[in-house]
Amino acid sequence: MNYKLIEKYIQGKATEEEVKAILKATLESPKFKAELMERIKINALTSEQELDFDESWLTFKNKKKSLNKKNNIQLALRIAAVLVIALFVGSYFFNSNENINYEDKIVLELSNGTKKIINTSNSSKIVNAEGEIVGEQIDSKIIFLDSDINAGEIQYNTLSVPFGKRFQVEFSDGSVAYLNSGTNIKFPVQFKEGKPRKVFLDGEAYFDITKDKKHSFIVSTNSLNTKVYGTKFNVSSYKSDAKNEIVLVEGKVGVYKNRSTSNNSSMTYLKPNQMAFLNSEASKIKISNVNPKDYTSWIKGELVFNDLPFSDILRKLERHYNVTIDNKYTALNNIRFTGNFDIESIDQVLKSFSNYRKFNYKINNNQISINSN
Amino acid sequence: MSNFEVKSTEYQFNQFKKGDERSFEFFFKRDYNSIVGFCMHFLGDIDKSKSIAQDSFIKLWQNKEKVNSFNGIKSFLYVAAKTGCLNVLRHEKIVAKYKDSKLNRLEHQLKLDVLRSVQVDSLMLSELEELIKTSVDELPEKCKDVFIKKRIELKKNKEIAEELHISVKAVEANMTRALKKLRVKLSVYMASF
Numbered sequence: 001m002n003y004k005l006i007e008k009y010i011q012g013k014a015t016e017e018e019v020k021a022i023l024k025a026t027l028e029s030p031k032f033k034a035e036l037m038e039r040i041k042i043n044a045l046t047s048e049q050e051l052d053f054d055e056s057w058l059t060f061k062n063k064k065k066s067l068n069k070k071n072n073i074q075l076a077l078r079i080a081a082v083l084v085i086a087l088f089v090g091s092y093f094f095n096s097n098e099n100i101n102y103e104d105k106i107v108l109e110l111s112n113g114t115k116k117i118i119n120t121s122n123s124s125k126i127v128n129a130e131g132e133i134v135g136e137q138i139d140s141k142i143i144f145l146d147s148d149i150n151a152g153e154i155q156y157n158t159l160s161v162p163f164g165k166r167f168q169v170e171f172s173d174g175s176v177a178y179l180n181s182g183t184n185i186k187f188p189v190q191f192k193e194g195k196p197r198k199v200f201l202d203g204e205a206y207f208d209i210t211k212d213k214k215h216s217f218i219v220s221t222n223s224l225n226t227k228v229y230g231t232k233f234n235v236s237s238y239k240s241d242a243k244n245e246i247v248l249v250e251g252k253v254g255v256y257k258n259r260s261t262s263n264n265s266s267m268t269y270l271k272p273n274q275m276a277f278l279n280s281e282a283s284k285i286k287i288s289n290v291n292p293k294d295y296t297s298w299i300k301g302e303l304v305f306n307d308l309p310f311s312d313i314l315r316k317l318e319r320h321y322n323v324t325i326d327n328k329y330t331a332l333n334n335i336r337f338t339g340n341f342d343i344e345s346i347d348q349v350l351k352s353f354s355n356y357r358k359f360n361y362k363i364n365n366n367q368i369s370i371n372s373n
Numbered sequence: 374m375s376n377f378e379v380k381s382t383e384y385q386f387n388q389f390k391k392g393d394e395r396s397f398e399f400f401f402k403r404d405y406n407s408i409v410g411f412c413m414h415f416l417g418d419i420d421k422s423k424s425i426a427q428d429s430f431i432k433l434w435q436n437k438e439k440v441n442s443f444n445g446i447k448s449f450l451y452v453a454a455k456t457g458c459l460n461v462l463r464h465e466k467i468v469a470k471y472k473d474s475k476l477n478r479l480e481h482q483l484k485l486d487v488l489r490s491v492q493v494d495s496l497m498l499s500e501l502e503e504l505i506k507t508s509v510d511e512l513p514e515k516c517k518d519v520f521i522k523k524r525i526e527l528k529k530n531k532e533i534a535e536e537l538h539i540s541v542k543a544v545e546a547n548m549t550r551a552l553k554k555l556r557v558k559l560s561v562y563m564a565s566f
Contacts, residue, residue: 007553012417016471023479033483040414040487042556045451048410049422050530056405056423057398060430067431338526342395348384 006036010043104162104322108142111155111189118142118167128155134189141168144189154195158186161203164322166301173197173210175217178299180204181319182238191215196227204236206299220258224278224285227267228253234295241315244278246270247295255285303341303349310335310353321346322366329359329372386443400446401430402527408454415458415484417468425457451493459488508555515539516554519547 008014009022026033106118112129118137126135126142135144142159159179161167167179172190175197179185183203191197197217209217211230219226221237224244231251237244246255254267255276268285270276275290294306303320305313311333314325323346327333335357341349346368350361358373388396408429412422432453433446440449467481509520515537522533523544530548534541 016473016476019471019476019480020473023476023483026483037483037487037490041491044411044414044487046552046556047414048406049413049419051406051409053402057401060401060427063427063431064434344384352384
């Protein structure tokens with residue numbers, strides 16, 4: 001029996017005559033039957049159906065849910081217990097720390113220079129320089145109220161998020177910014193009627209901007225400005241990275257260089273799933289197509305590296321884990337990796353990398369050094 | 374330019390044992406289409422195949438503590454799918470695929486025989502995987518790239534097409550070519566089982 005015919009049969013493409021010949025042969029020769037069975041088996045074990053993952057996964061999750069109702073109550077109790085312990089431990093550490101050290105704290109600086117440490121396991125009222133309540137902090141979020149208290153000059157607040165922490169701020173217009181580790185953002189306590197809503201960013205933030213046709217929202221960084229009216233997008237512009245990336249998730253934004261004015265001629269427009277980037281101040285704004293998930297999953301605490309050079313990955317790890325990494329094995333810097341992490345420790349992360357490219361690393365508190373093997 | 378998927382299998386497995394849904398999603402993503410593909414060979418019906426594959430994953434979720442190794446996950450799924458397919462074949466009427474009813478019966482019997490002969494233990498799967506790895510190295514360059522991106526990095530055809538600057542059709546063609554070549558190599562090995 002020829003091999004091609006068997007293959008045809010297994011793929012379900014044989015004619016009835018051909019099927020007949022094959023099946024007849026299985027009755028006549030046990031050896032042939034055994035061989036055919038092996039081939040069917042291999043095919044069955046190595047073939048796959050082209051199916052939409054999201055749809056399949058959703059079906060599975062729904063099935064699982066209907067099955068899990070009973071277990072859920074137990075789980076809820078367990079989570080509650082963990083939260084109680086976390087609160088207890090958190091407040092213990094906070095109270096035992098008498099020295100004011102702003103370095104690894106989330107800090108809100110008021111327009112008059114007063115600094116307030118934000119304790120994410122508590123809630124508190126936010127007051128302005130005059131002592132009037134302008135907002136509220138609940139856990140990892142500050143919400144600024146929309147009021148007409150600040151009738152005079154625009155008052156700016158500055159929020160600083162240290163390495164290893166993330167935070168959220170809701171501005172007075174309801175727009176929300178998720179702030180990544182190592183980020184500073186300066187913003188008006190209250191946006192002014194008739195003036196653009198403008199904030200200043202050094203670091204990385206994901207913005208979900210409330211629509212307001214009359215007042216554009218401008219995110220200003222070291223070298224790029226982004227102008228929008230209502231949309232979702234991510235801005236990554238760490239001064240230390242010398243890299244500016246703006247990724248649009250939804251809506252439309254215009255990007256222009258800091259030194260140029262915001263008139264339409266110098267504006268580069270982005271469509272959803274596009275990224276505008278600037279590698280150095282002298283270069284032009286470039287656009288590429290991206291998967292926004294790769295750039296926004298940090299909101300959920302995930303670290304996603306999609307074909308990223310090792311040197312860039314190290315900068316991200318430093319911020320995420322609040323560590324300093326000294327890479328003496330410079331040959332690694334240009335190697336690109338793809339991968340994602342969320343709850344792993346820095347040790348587990350580095351171990352995973354070293355499984356793919358051998359290197360040695362030493363962790364000494366917050367200091368890490370990488371050496372060749 | 375090199376590209377690696379970084380996440381230790383050991384870590385994924387440990388998370389799976391702890392009941393972490395994200396690691397479960399990883400295995401679902403990796404194996405679901407293969408399990409449906411396996412069932413399709415015996416049932417020829419996409420809805421029934423999907424349903425059996427779904428049930429296999431539900432069983433896996435319920436029996437996490439019984440799985441003892443990373444490779445054990447895949448063999449658990451195949452064994453569950455095998456049982457599911459056998460149940461369908463045994464209890465449902467023989468599908469009238471051919472005009473000749475004798476052919477329908479013969480083919481039905483052949484499928485039952487093959488299914489019963491499928492012994493999926495983790496040792497066999499890990500050896501199979503090892504063999505696939507070495508065989509993959511011998512594939513033509515494009516085939517190999519496509520195969521690795523699809524099976525190891527779990528990328529979609531569209532993503533692969535974009536990365537390699539080829540059409541989706543070409544991705545499919547290369548994948549078919551890769552599988553064909555692999556099967557020829559593997560059949561020699563499988564005969565010993």
